[in-house]
Amino acid sequence: MTGVAATRLRAPAVVAREGEAVPQYVVFAEGANGPRLRHARPRPGDWGHGFLRARQKTNRRGHPIFPAVHARRQWQYIDLGLCQVCGRPARDPVSGRWWWLLSDDGQSAAQGYTNAPPTCPGCIPEAIAQCPYLRKAAAVYTVTDYEPYGVLANLYRPLGELAIPVMEGVELTLSDPLRGQALATQLLVLFHSLQPEPLPAD
Structure with a gap:
């Protein structure tokens, strides 16, 4: 396992846990540009x-659900530049660049954006x-900066106020x-000045 002892392994901080799942009660409400999806009981931060x-709940209770992401x-973690494993800053204090670990299939690096x-x-x-x-193929990069590019999302269609998943x-x-x-x-983020780096030693 790349030299990392199994006893040292932990669930990455970004992984969802069984005790954090909640139903998504969403509805459509009329907005300035037509029907718009919202939570049935709106809250700040929606x-x-x-x-x-x-x-989702944020209590980190229950067994981790691999590979589900919280x-x-x-x-x-993306907004704050925090490491997806330990939750601490992932920016190099000397170079000012952020470290990113991607699957080495060429896709994420070639397209220039990621959800990781x-x-x-x-x-x-x-x-x-x-x-x-x-484990099959990993690649390490650093970037000078990054910015929000888009999202991964579930789409719904309106049926009156009802929200039908599609x-x-x-x-x-x-x-x-x-x-x-x-x-x-x-959240999806777009990289700036993506630069390949050697894999750090175990």
Whole structure:
């Protein structure tokens, strides 16, 4: 397992847990541009970058659910530049660059954006040991900066005030015309000055 002892492995901070799931009670309400999805009982923090965000508890109770990602922590860790494994800052204090661990299928690096939060160098070996996709092929990068690009979301259609689910895991940009029908589950970020780096030693 890439030299990381099994006893040292822990569930990454960004992974969802069994005790955090809640039903998504969403409805449509008339807005300035037509029907818009919202939670049946609105709360502060429901919205991010113009999208309605999925709800989850944040108590970290219960067994981790691999490979499910906790929607709010994923969003928060990206916004704050925190490591998806330990939750500490993933920015190099000397270079000022953020560290990112991606599956080396060429897709994330080529497209220039991802839904994965950053990963600090100290946690990269552990992250690879935990993830079967990364064990097959992992690549490490640093970036000078990054910015919100879009979301992964579940789409609904209105039937009066009712919200009928129609599609899951759809990529939408921040300006997508379907954003009023979307329940965002993960934030996507666009990289600036992506640079490959060697894999840190275990």
